Amino acid sequence: MTTMDIVEKFEENCCVMHYTTAGQLWNIISPREFVDFSYTTQYEEGLLTCGISLDYGEVRPNFVRGFNHPCGWFCVPLKDHPEHSLLTGFIQTELRGMLPQSAVDTAMASTLANFYSDLRKALKT
Template sequence: MDPAWAAQTGEAVAQKVLRYRRDAAGWRVCRENDGVSVSWRPSDEFPGNLYRGEGVVWGTPEEVWDCVKPVAGGLREKWDENVASFEIVESITDTLSVSRTTTPSAAMRLISPRDFVDLVLVKEHEDGSFSSSATHVEHVSCPPKPGYVRGFNHPCGCLCEPLPGEPDKARLVTFFHTDLSGLLPRTVVDAFFPRSMAAFYANLRAAVRSARH
Protein backbone atom coordinates (compact mmCIF):
# COMPACT_ATOMS: atom_id res chain seq x y z
CA MET A 1 0.00 0.00 0.00
CA ASP A 2 1.30 3.45 -0.92
CA PRO A 3 2.48 5.01 2.37
CA ALA A 4 1.73 8.59 1.30
CA TRP A 5 -1.84 7.73 0.30
CA ALA A 6 -2.34 5.73 3.49
CA ALA A 7 -1.06 8.59 5.67
CA GLN A 8 -3.28 11.13 3.94
CA THR A 9 -6.33 8.86 4.11
CA GLY A 10 -5.73 7.93 7.75
CA GLU A 11 -5.47 11.57 8.78
CA ALA A 12 -8.62 12.50 6.85
CA VAL A 13 -10.56 9.75 8.62
CA ALA A 14 -9.22 10.84 12.02
CA GLN A 15 -10.42 14.40 11.34
CA LYS A 16 -13.83 13.07 10.32
CA VAL A 17 -14.15 11.13 13.58
CA LEU A 18 -13.27 14.31 15.51
CA ARG A 19 -16.03 16.12 13.63
CA TYR A 20 -18.48 13.42 14.66
CA ARG A 21 -17.38 14.01 18.26
CA ARG A 22 -17.89 17.77 18.08
CA ASP A 23 -21.10 17.82 16.06
CA ALA A 24 -24.10 17.53 18.37
CA ALA A 25 -26.70 17.97 15.62
CA GLY A 26 -29.02 15.26 14.40
CA TRP A 27 -28.31 12.51 16.93
CA ARG A 28 -31.29 10.50 18.17
CA VAL A 29 -30.93 8.49 21.37
CA CYS A 30 -31.99 4.87 20.87
CA ARG A 31 -30.72 3.28 24.08
CA GLU A 32 -29.79 4.54 27.54
CA ASN A 33 -28.88 2.28 30.41
CA ASP A 34 -26.34 2.09 33.24
CA GLY A 35 -24.72 5.39 32.30
CA VAL A 36 -24.26 4.45 28.65
CA SER A 37 -25.98 6.36 25.88
CA VAL A 38 -26.29 5.06 22.31
CA SER A 39 -27.54 7.37 19.58
CA TRP A 40 -27.68 7.35 15.81
CA ARG A 41 -28.12 9.49 12.76
CA PRO A 42 -28.31 8.64 9.05
CA SER A 43 -24.93 7.98 7.46
CA ASP A 44 -23.54 10.29 4.80
CA GLU A 45 -21.50 7.37 3.44
CA PHE A 46 -23.96 4.52 2.80
CA PRO A 47 -27.69 3.71 3.17
CA GLY A 48 -27.44 2.93 6.87
CA ASN A 49 -26.73 4.63 10.19
CA LEU A 50 -23.78 6.08 12.06
CA TYR A 51 -23.99 5.08 15.74
CA ARG A 52 -22.42 6.87 18.68
CA GLY A 53 -21.86 5.34 22.11
CA GLU A 54 -20.77 7.28 25.18
CA GLY A 55 -20.07 6.13 28.72
CA VAL A 56 -17.71 6.56 31.66
CA VAL A 57 -15.44 3.67 32.62
CA TRP A 58 -13.75 3.24 36.01
CA GLY A 59 -10.09 3.19 35.10
CA THR A 60 -7.37 5.61 34.04
CA PRO A 61 -7.39 6.52 30.34
CA GLU A 62 -4.28 4.36 29.94
CA GLU A 63 -5.96 1.34 31.56
CA VAL A 64 -9.11 1.73 29.49
CA TRP A 65 -7.11 2.25 26.31
CA ASP A 66 -5.10 -0.92 26.95
CA CYS A 67 -8.37 -2.84 26.77
CA VAL A 68 -9.69 -1.04 23.69
CA LYS A 69 -6.73 -0.34 21.42
CA PRO A 70 -6.57 -2.25 18.12
CA VAL A 71 -3.46 -4.41 18.44
CA ALA A 72 -2.83 -8.03 17.48
CA GLY A 73 -2.89 -10.28 20.54
CA GLY A 74 -4.32 -7.47 22.64
CA LEU A 75 -6.89 -7.56 25.42
CA ARG A 76 -9.78 -6.67 23.14
CA GLU A 77 -9.79 -10.10 21.51
CA LYS A 78 -10.40 -11.58 24.96
CA TRP A 79 -13.39 -9.50 26.09
CA ASP A 80 -15.08 -8.06 22.99
CA GLU A 81 -17.69 -10.64 21.98
CA ASN A 82 -17.83 -9.12 18.47
CA VAL A 83 -14.13 -9.71 17.78
CA ALA A 84 -13.21 -13.28 16.93
CA SER A 85 -9.74 -12.37 15.66
CA PHE A 86 -7.66 -9.30 14.88
CA GLU A 87 -4.48 -9.30 12.82
CA ILE A 88 -2.17 -6.70 11.37
CA VAL A 89 -1.88 -7.26 7.63
CA GLU A 90 0.63 -4.47 6.97
CA SER A 91 2.38 -2.06 9.32
CA ILE A 92 2.88 1.22 7.48
CA THR A 93 4.22 3.24 10.44
CA ASP A 94 4.21 2.76 14.21
CA THR A 95 0.71 4.25 14.36
CA LEU A 96 -0.77 3.39 10.94
CA SER A 97 -1.59 -0.10 9.74
CA VAL A 98 -3.92 -2.27 7.70
CA SER A 99 -5.84 -4.76 9.83
CA ARG A 100 -8.21 -7.65 9.31
CA THR A 101 -10.92 -8.30 11.88
CA THR A 102 -13.26 -11.28 11.91
CA THR A 103 -16.53 -11.34 13.82
CA PRO A 104 -18.61 -14.34 14.94
CA SER A 105 -22.20 -14.95 14.00
CA ALA A 106 -24.68 -12.79 15.90
CA ALA A 107 -28.37 -12.13 16.49
CA MET A 108 -29.17 -15.83 16.95
CA ARG A 109 -27.15 -16.60 13.80
CA LEU A 110 -29.24 -14.27 11.65
CA ILE A 111 -25.96 -12.41 11.06
CA SER A 112 -23.30 -14.80 9.79
CA PRO A 113 -19.57 -14.31 10.44
CA ARG A 114 -18.04 -11.20 8.85
CA ASP A 115 -14.57 -10.01 8.06
CA PHE A 116 -13.35 -6.43 7.70
CA VAL A 117 -10.16 -5.03 6.21
CA ASP A 118 -9.38 -1.53 7.48
CA LEU A 119 -6.80 1.21 7.48
CA VAL A 120 -6.33 2.06 11.16
CA LEU A 121 -4.65 5.14 12.67
CA VAL A 122 -3.90 5.28 16.42
CA LYS A 123 -3.03 8.53 18.17
CA GLU A 124 -2.00 9.71 21.62
CA HIS A 125 -2.95 13.34 22.17
CA GLU A 126 -1.37 16.11 24.25
CA ASP A 127 -4.46 16.37 26.47
CA GLY A 128 -3.97 12.80 27.66
CA SER A 129 -6.60 11.28 25.39
CA PHE A 130 -6.21 8.40 22.95
CA SER A 131 -7.98 7.74 19.68
CA SER A 132 -8.24 5.22 16.90
CA SER A 133 -9.92 5.77 13.57
CA ALA A 134 -10.51 3.39 10.70
CA THR A 135 -12.07 2.96 7.28
CA HIS A 136 -12.34 0.05 4.88
CA VAL A 137 -9.64 -0.54 2.27
CA GLU A 138 -8.78 -3.25 -0.20
CA HIS A 139 -5.53 -5.12 0.29
CA VAL A 140 -3.92 -7.63 -2.04
CA SER A 141 -3.27 -10.14 0.75
CA CYS A 142 -6.88 -10.08 2.01
CA PRO A 143 -9.26 -11.32 -0.66
CA PRO A 144 -12.75 -12.38 0.46
CA LYS A 145 -12.45 -15.51 2.61
CA PRO A 146 -14.74 -18.54 2.38
CA GLY A 147 -17.17 -18.70 5.27
CA TYR A 148 -17.19 -14.94 5.82
CA VAL A 149 -19.23 -12.11 4.38
CA ARG A 150 -17.02 -9.11 3.64
CA GLY A 151 -18.32 -6.11 5.59
CA PHE A 152 -17.26 -2.49 5.23
CA ASN A 153 -16.42 -0.03 7.98
CA HIS A 154 -16.98 3.55 6.91
CA PRO A 155 -15.10 6.27 8.85
CA CYS A 156 -15.38 5.14 12.47
CA GLY A 157 -13.35 4.94 15.65
CA CYS A 158 -13.20 5.70 19.33
CA LEU A 159 -11.86 8.35 21.67
CA CYS A 160 -10.72 7.63 25.21
CA GLU A 161 -10.74 10.89 27.14
CA PRO A 162 -9.62 11.83 30.68
CA LEU A 163 -12.21 13.28 33.04
CA PRO A 164 -10.98 16.52 34.67
CA GLY A 165 -10.52 16.03 38.40
CA GLU A 166 -11.23 12.29 38.23
CA PRO A 167 -7.97 10.53 37.34
CA ASP A 168 -9.44 7.05 37.91
CA LYS A 169 -12.18 7.49 35.32
CA ALA A 170 -12.24 7.86 31.54
CA ARG A 171 -14.92 8.76 29.04
CA LEU A 172 -15.07 6.48 26.02
CA VAL A 173 -16.86 7.74 22.92
CA THR A 174 -17.30 5.19 20.14
CA PHE A 175 -18.51 5.53 16.57
CA PHE A 176 -19.76 2.43 14.78
CA HIS A 177 -20.33 3.01 11.07
CA THR A 178 -20.63 -0.42 9.55
CA ASP A 179 -22.18 -1.82 6.40
CA LEU A 180 -22.63 -5.49 7.29
CA SER A 181 -23.42 -6.33 3.63
CA GLY A 182 -25.31 -9.47 2.74
CA LEU A 183 -29.08 -9.62 2.42
CA LEU A 184 -29.92 -8.68 6.00
CA PRO A 185 -33.32 -7.22 6.86
CA ARG A 186 -32.96 -3.62 7.97
CA THR A 187 -34.87 -4.42 11.17
CA VAL A 188 -32.22 -6.98 12.16
CA VAL A 189 -29.39 -4.49 11.61
CA ASP A 190 -31.19 -1.65 13.41
CA ALA A 191 -31.85 -3.87 16.43
CA PHE A 192 -28.34 -5.34 16.49
CA PHE A 193 -26.14 -2.25 16.80
CA PRO A 194 -27.69 -0.53 19.88
CA ARG A 195 -27.81 -3.82 21.79
CA SER A 196 -24.29 -4.75 20.71
CA MET A 197 -22.86 -1.37 21.69
CA ALA A 198 -24.48 -1.49 25.14
CA ALA A 199 -22.91 -4.93 25.65
CA PHE A 200 -19.57 -3.53 24.45
CA TYR A 201 -19.51 -1.03 27.33
CA ALA A 202 -20.64 -3.59 29.92
CA ASN A 203 -17.96 -6.05 28.81
CA LEU A 204 -15.30 -3.32 28.67
CA ARG A 205 -16.05 -2.22 32.23
CA ALA A 206 -15.70 -5.81 33.40
CA ALA A 207 -12.43 -6.20 31.47
CA VAL A 208 -10.94 -3.04 33.00
CA ARG A 209 -11.97 -4.17 36.50
CA SER A 210 -10.35 -7.55 35.88
CA ALA A 211 -7.15 -5.98 34.54
CA ARG A 212 -6.88 -3.71 37.60
CA HIS A 213 -7.01 -6.60 40.08
Protein backbone atom coordinates in the same frame (compact mmCIF):
# COMPACT_ATOMS: atom_id res chain seq x y z
CA MET B 1 -15.93 -8.94 17.88
CA THR B 2 -14.44 -12.42 17.95
CA THR B 3 -10.94 -11.77 16.57
CA MET B 4 -8.71 -8.78 15.94
CA ASP B 5 -5.36 -9.17 14.20
CA ILE B 6 -2.77 -6.78 12.81
CA VAL B 7 -2.28 -7.72 9.15
CA GLU B 8 0.32 -5.13 8.23
CA LYS B 9 2.17 -2.55 10.35
CA PHE B 10 3.55 0.64 8.81
CA GLU B 11 4.65 2.56 11.89
CA GLU B 12 4.12 2.23 15.63
CA ASN B 13 0.67 3.83 15.42
CA CYS B 14 -0.41 2.98 11.86
CA CYS B 15 -1.56 -0.45 10.64
CA VAL B 16 -4.06 -2.58 8.76
CA MET B 17 -6.31 -4.61 11.07
CA HIS B 18 -8.55 -7.61 10.40
CA TYR B 19 -11.64 -8.08 12.60
CA THR B 20 -14.25 -10.81 12.64
CA THR B 21 -17.63 -11.03 14.31
CA ALA B 22 -19.74 -14.04 15.20
CA GLY B 23 -23.04 -14.79 13.52
CA GLN B 24 -26.02 -13.10 15.16
CA LEU B 25 -29.65 -14.00 15.78
CA TRP B 26 -29.12 -17.75 15.50
CA ASN B 27 -26.87 -17.16 12.44
CA ILE B 28 -29.61 -15.37 10.50
CA ILE B 29 -26.87 -12.75 10.20
CA SER B 30 -23.72 -14.50 8.95
CA PRO B 31 -20.33 -13.83 10.57
CA ARG B 32 -18.70 -10.67 9.22
CA GLU B 33 -15.11 -9.65 8.64
CA PHE B 34 -13.67 -6.18 8.28
CA VAL B 35 -10.23 -5.03 7.10
CA ASP B 36 -9.48 -1.48 8.28
CA PHE B 37 -6.65 0.99 8.03
CA SER B 38 -6.17 2.28 11.59
CA TYR B 39 -4.23 5.25 12.92
CA THR B 40 -3.83 6.06 16.63
CA THR B 41 -2.32 9.21 18.10
CA GLN B 42 -2.21 11.19 21.32
CA TYR B 43 -5.13 13.60 21.66
CA GLU B 44 -4.88 16.16 24.43
CA GLU B 45 -4.33 13.89 27.47
CA GLY B 46 -5.88 10.81 25.83
CA LEU B 47 -5.95 8.85 22.58
CA LEU B 48 -7.64 9.23 19.23
CA THR B 49 -8.02 6.25 16.91
CA CYS B 50 -9.50 6.63 13.46
CA GLY B 51 -9.96 4.22 10.64
CA ILE B 52 -11.66 3.22 7.43
CA SER B 53 -12.21 -0.11 5.71
CA LEU B 54 -10.03 -1.19 2.81
CA ASP B 55 -10.58 -3.52 -0.12
CA TYR B 56 -7.74 -5.76 1.04
CA GLY B 57 -7.19 -9.48 0.54
CA GLU B 58 -9.66 -12.23 -0.17
CA VAL B 59 -12.87 -12.69 1.79
CA ARG B 60 -12.56 -15.73 4.04
CA PRO B 61 -15.00 -18.59 3.45
CA ASN B 62 -18.19 -18.41 5.56
CA PHE B 63 -17.79 -14.64 6.16
CA VAL B 64 -19.39 -11.60 4.57
CA ARG B 65 -17.04 -8.62 4.12
CA GLY B 66 -18.47 -5.65 5.96
CA PHE B 67 -17.34 -2.06 5.48
CA ASN B 68 -16.56 0.67 8.02
CA HIS B 69 -16.89 4.18 6.66
CA PRO B 70 -14.61 6.77 8.35
CA CYS B 71 -14.87 6.18 12.08
CA GLY B 72 -13.10 7.10 15.27
CA TRP B 73 -12.71 6.46 18.98
CA PHE B 74 -11.75 9.12 21.51
CA CYS B 75 -10.46 8.10 24.93
CA VAL B 76 -9.94 11.12 27.19
CA PRO B 77 -9.29 11.10 30.97
CA LEU B 78 -11.97 12.82 33.05
CA LYS B 79 -10.66 16.05 34.59
CA ASP B 80 -12.32 15.42 37.98
CA HIS B 81 -11.35 11.72 38.02
CA PRO B 82 -8.12 11.25 36.02
CA GLU B 83 -8.07 7.53 36.86
CA HIS B 84 -11.22 7.20 34.67
CA SER B 85 -11.63 8.00 31.00
CA LEU B 86 -14.52 8.81 28.72
CA LEU B 87 -14.64 6.58 25.65
CA THR B 88 -16.61 7.97 22.74
CA GLY B 89 -17.02 6.08 19.49
CA PHE B 90 -18.25 7.24 16.12
CA ILE B 91 -18.90 4.34 13.77
CA GLN B 92 -20.57 4.03 10.40
CA THR B 93 -20.72 0.31 9.71
CA GLU B 94 -22.24 -1.21 6.61
CA LEU B 95 -22.81 -4.92 7.29
CA ARG B 96 -23.52 -5.68 3.63
CA GLY B 97 -25.33 -8.79 2.48
CA MET B 98 -29.07 -9.23 2.24
CA LEU B 99 -30.39 -8.37 5.69
CA PRO B 100 -33.70 -6.99 6.93
CA GLN B 101 -33.05 -3.61 8.58
CA SER B 102 -34.83 -4.70 11.77
CA ALA B 103 -32.36 -7.62 12.12
CA VAL B 104 -29.42 -5.26 11.57
CA ASP B 105 -30.71 -2.80 14.18
CA THR B 106 -31.21 -5.57 16.76
CA ALA B 107 -27.84 -7.19 16.11
CA MET B 108 -25.91 -3.90 16.11
CA ALA B 109 -27.47 -2.77 19.39
CA SER B 110 -26.66 -6.02 21.19
CA THR B 111 -23.19 -6.24 19.61
CA LEU B 112 -22.27 -2.72 20.74
CA ALA B 113 -23.62 -3.34 24.23
CA ASN B 114 -21.55 -6.53 24.46
CA PHE B 115 -18.47 -4.73 23.09
CA TYR B 116 -18.58 -2.08 25.83
CA SER B 117 -19.34 -4.66 28.52
CA ASP B 118 -16.43 -6.86 27.40
CA LEU B 119 -14.14 -3.83 27.16
CA ARG B 120 -15.01 -2.78 30.69
CA LYS B 121 -14.28 -6.28 32.01
CA ALA B 122 -10.97 -6.43 30.12
CA LEU B 123 -9.85 -3.08 31.47
CA LYS B 124 -10.59 -4.12 35.05
CA THR B 125 -8.29 -7.16 34.82
